[in-house]
Amino acid sequence: MWTVEFVSEAAIAEVEALPRDLRARLRRIVDLIEANGLPALRPPDVKHLEGKLWEIRLKARSGIARSIYVTASGERVMILRTFVKKTQKAPRREIELAQERARKVK
DSSP states (O other), rough: EEEESSHHHHHHHHHHSSOOHHHHHHHHHHHHHEEEEEGOTTTTTTTETTTEEEEEEEETTTEEEEEEEETTTTTTEEEEEEEEESSSHHHHHHHHHHHHTTTTTT
């Protein structure tokens, strides 16, 4: 059974700072992962970034956001970083922060 967890309190705070409609979109995708497993998701909901990093793509009336995640041992998805997207590509600093947080995941 798949579970979705946050790597830190900072990762939880980032999601809580999102507008309500974007949080609801993330909740819907998390529910899909937990009900059907990560392999059931396809683009445009998820996209590979680089290495072990993937992103959950969120779009709602208030804007666009991304949650960067990795898979951990067992069937666990660890959300590393969530941010409101303002540019075409994920900013390098966001990917580097997610990579730094990913080092804590086992």
